[in-house]
Amino acid sequence: MAAVEMEQPEEALDAKITGRGVNVFYGPKQAIFDVDIDIKEHQVTAFIGPSGCGKSTFLRCLNRMNDTIDICRVEGDIRIEGHDIYGKSVDVVQLRTRVGMVFQKPNPFPKSIYENVAYGPRIHGMVQNKAALDEVVEKSLIRAGLFDEIKDRLDQPGTGISGGQQQRLCIARAIAINPEVILMDEPCSALDPIATAKIEELIDDLRAQYTIVIVTHNMQQAARVSQKTAFFHLGELVEFDDTEQIFTNPSEERTQDYITGRFG
Amino acid sequence: MTLTFLILVLIGLSALGFYIGRGRALNTVSGRVGDLHSLPSHYGFYVALWCGIPSLLIVAAWLILQPQLVEALVIADLPSAYRNLPASEFGLLLNDIRNLASGNVVSREADEALLAAAARLNRAHAIGSGAMWVVAIAAGIAGLTLARRWIAPQLRARNSVERTLLIILVISSTIAILTTVGIVLSLAFESVRFFAKVPLNEFLFGIQWSPQTAIRSDQVGASGSFGAIPLFTGTLLITLIAMLVAVPIGLMSAIYLSEYAVPRVRAVVKPLLEILAGVPTVVYGFFAAITVAPFIRGTGESLGLDVASESALAAGLVMGLMIIPFVSSLSDDVISAVPQSLREGSYGLGATQSETIKRVILPAALPGIIAAVLLAVSRAIGETMIVVMAAGLAANLTANPLEAVTTVTVQIVTLLVGDQEFDSAKTLAAFALGLVLFLITLSLNVVALRVVRRYREIYE
CATH class of the missing domain: 1.10.3720.10 (MetI-like)
Incomplete structure (x- = not known):
């Protein structure tokens, strides 16, 4: 990862992820307009906004997931710890081991629970033997708060557990490769309130070790789990501030309208 | 007046029935579609189906039964010398009568009795076809008239039409399945005949395949x-x-x-x-x-x-x-x-x-x-x-x-x-x-x- 070092913008000194002048296009249509953002380490940053506002699109830029969409084009500058992740020398596979992702719908592989968690460590050759792999799997499941519930059936299919358990399995799968950043794209939108509460608790626990960016439709959720909140509207970053500030005293009228439920 | 023409006439009659039924349904409620149980077109299809299906079924049954009935009549009128022939020769005789009737070459001298039988055969077929026309069209008109009379705002035409469609679909798929069954059965029956000659285990487990059998039993390879x-x-x-x-x-x-x-x-x-x-x-x-x-x-x-x-x-x-x-x-x-x-x-x-x-x-x-x-x-x-x-x-x-x-x-x-x-x-x-x-x-x-x-x- 020999990215070309460039002079860093001053305000980004303590930021884990910085975005400058980010534009995203789907074919001729522009989805993200000139977004500047600084995401701090060991914080939960929430992206909120109405449907189609570009918050998921922007999230997917942070681990270059948009590369899998042929017509998608990203302009501007996104850096993680100062390294341009869209630089020519960047290996997208290595980037994604540093920036894990949890998706909207739980998507466990059609393999056993154990194999789901072991998937990442295996493909990256992170462990030398079975005992070490067992340990990584167990640790990840414990950290995802799932181990006690499923420890007797690690060999059963990951698709056979409940939706909330599947989502925590996906989180365990993501943290098994020890990323620095975890991106979560509406991780609770397919779950019931109890499973949602468990995931939210988990997010708060994980903050100590990882930098977390979460996209959510649910404003209460953003208020509960995040320290910073970014409000997106029509592809623009309207306001980005401390969560408390956004929800109590937003400086933009559009933010005010959205959080009070006037649109969206 | 061919069969195709008759079928076209019956289809035309059904189409007419559709318009009559739809018009009648609208008339009974003086144009207020909301008072009808079903859509006007359902009443149309109701009449058309009543007109078309019975008459077409009659045509089908007629086509299957007529040749047998007609031949039975002709046979009954043959001189007893002919009637008492052995089965195989009697079959040849019937064939000759048929050929004679359609004007083909026959295998024997046509005597008086044969010519008369052929003429009867032709006449009976002509009468039968004429009768089929009359009966089929009468059935179509009868179905049309009755169904038209049954039309009333509370008649559940939609349900009847849907059920009829279902039955037609089921019959179609049954035909496909029956064909498969028929193929399997014909294979099975011939195979049973084969296994009567060659034991099953010899067929399944034998390692020598040479199906050519000689004509005389004293030749080489007579058994295969x-x-x-x-x-x-x-x-x-x-x-x-x-x-x-x-x-x-x-x-x-x-x-x-x-x-x-x-x-x-x-x-x-x-x-x-x-x-x-x-x-x-x-x-x-x-x-x-x-x-x-x-x-x-x-x-x-x-x-x-x-x-x-x-x-x-x-x-x-x-x-x-x-x-x-x-x-x-x-x-x-x-x-x-x-x-x-x-x-x-x-x-x-x-x-x-x-x-x-x-x-x-x-x-x-x-x-x-x-x-x-x-x-x-x-x-x-x-x-x-x-x-x-x-x-x-x-x-x-x-x-x-x-x-x-x-x-x-x-x-x-x-x-x-x-x-x-x-x-x-x-x-x-x-x-x-x-x-x-x-x-x-x-x-x-x-x-x-x-x-x-x-x-x-x-x-x-």
């Missing part, structure tokens, strides 16, 4: 031998070679098409691959016989190998080429059906494209791929034209792909081609072979369909 093992091993050998060609190539091209190819390439390559499926098998056959087999023999000779000019290898290779599109197109479908979320999940963990394919997509698609391969196998086993042209006729029991082998389908063709008597073991053997072949491909298809169904349940 019907051990089918060499045929089935030959079929399996050629199928195996075909699958060794088709599965890797088909699967890999499916992976390329569904995972790597950009839409523009895919739009060109996929139809090109499917052209392979459109080539008539007889063309593959002479490609195998004229191009591939000599090439293999030439190559083998230059390597010092002894290759038969109709080797199993040549037939199997070309059959494999033919099956590639099956494997690739079915596998392409199942690979594309693997949810995008699984791919993203794998990419999100830093897996490369080939790791994702190998560890996530192929395992997820495996049941579907297995089903595709099984369908391709049953297709290969039943394939006839390529092996008729490119595989040999000698029933060698061998696993050497360079030798000539024969297959079940080739033997069925050779047993039935030309003038054959249908009561010798030689001819009946074809039906026994066909039955076994059918059972094998049927069970393969059933297994494949089950596998596919289980696969579908996972992603719904």
Whole structure:
């Protein structure tokens, strides 16, 4: 990862992820307009906004997931710890081991629970033997708060557990490769309130070790789990501030309208 | 006044019934559609069905029964000298009467009684056809009038029409199923006759196949031998070679098409691959016989190998080429059906494209791929034209792909081609072979369909 070092913008000194002048296009249509953002380490940053506002699109830029969409084009500058992740020398596979992702719908592989968690460590050759792999799997499941519930059936299919358990399995799968950043794209939108509460608790626990960016439709959720909140509207970053500030005293009228439920 | 014309008239009458029924329904409520139980067109179809179905059924029944009734009448009027003839001669006589009636050449001197019988036959047929016209049209009009009279705002025309449609659909599918049953039964009955001549275990487990039986019992090879093992091993050998060609190539091209190819390439390559499926098998056959087999023999000779000019290898290779599109197109479908979320999940963990394919997509698609391969196998086993042209006729029991082998389908063709008597073991053997072949491909298809169904349940 020999990215070309460039002079860093001053305000980004303590930021884990910085975005400058980010534009995203789907074919001729522009989805993200000139977004500047600084995401701090060991914080939960929430992206909120109405449907189609570009918050998921922007999230997917942070681990270059948009590369899998042929017509998608990203302009501007996104850096993680100062390294341009869209630089020519960047290996997208290595980037994604540093920036894990949890998706909207739980998507466990059609393999056993154990194999789901072991998937990442295996493909990256992170462990030398079975005992070490067992340990990584167990640790990840414990950290995802799932181990006690499923420890007797690690060999059963990951698709056979409940939706909330599947989502925590996906989180365990993501943290098994020890990323620095975890991106979560509406991780609770397919779950019931109890499973949602468990995931939210988990997010708060994980903050100590990882930098977390979460996209959510649910404003209460953003208020509960995040320290910073970014409000997106029509592809623009309207306001980005401390969560408390956004929800109590937003400086933009559009933010005010959205959080009070006037649109969206 | 032909039958086609009568049917057209009845259809026209039904169409008229549709308009009458619809108009009548609207009249009864003076145009307020809301007061009707069903839509006006349902009343139209109601009348049309009542007009068309009974009359067409009458025509069908009439066509089946008339010739028998008419002939019974004619026979009853024949002089007793003719009536008391033995059955086979009596059949010939009836044939002559029919030929005489339609003005064809007859096999005997036409005497008075025969001419009279022929004339009666013609007259009876003319009367019968006329009566059919009258009765069918009367039935149509009666159905139309009655159904029109039954129309009332509270008549549940929609329910009746829907139920009638359902019955018609059920009858159609029953015909398809009955055809299958008929094919199986005809195979089974002939096979039973065969097994009366040749014991079942000799057929299934014998290793000597030589179906030519001499005409006189004191000649060499008077009994023939019907051990089918060499045929089935030959079929399996050629199928195996075909699958060794088709599965890797088909699967890999499916992976390329569904995972790597950009839409523009895919739009060109996929139809090109499917052209392979459109080539008539007889063309593959002479490609195998004229191009591939000599090439293999030439190559083998230059390597010092002894290759038969109709080797199993040549037939199997070309059959494999033919099956590639099956494997690739079915596998392409199942690979594309693997949810995008699984791919993203794998990419999100830093897996490369080939790791994702190998560890996530192929395992997820495996049941579907297995089903595709099984369908391709049953297709290969039943394939006839390529092996008729490119595989040999000698029933060698061998696993050497360079030798000539024969297959079940080739033997069925050779047993039935030309003038054959249908009561010798030689001819009946074809039906026994066909039955076994059918059972094998049927069970393969059933297994494949089950596998596919289980696969579908996972992603719904």
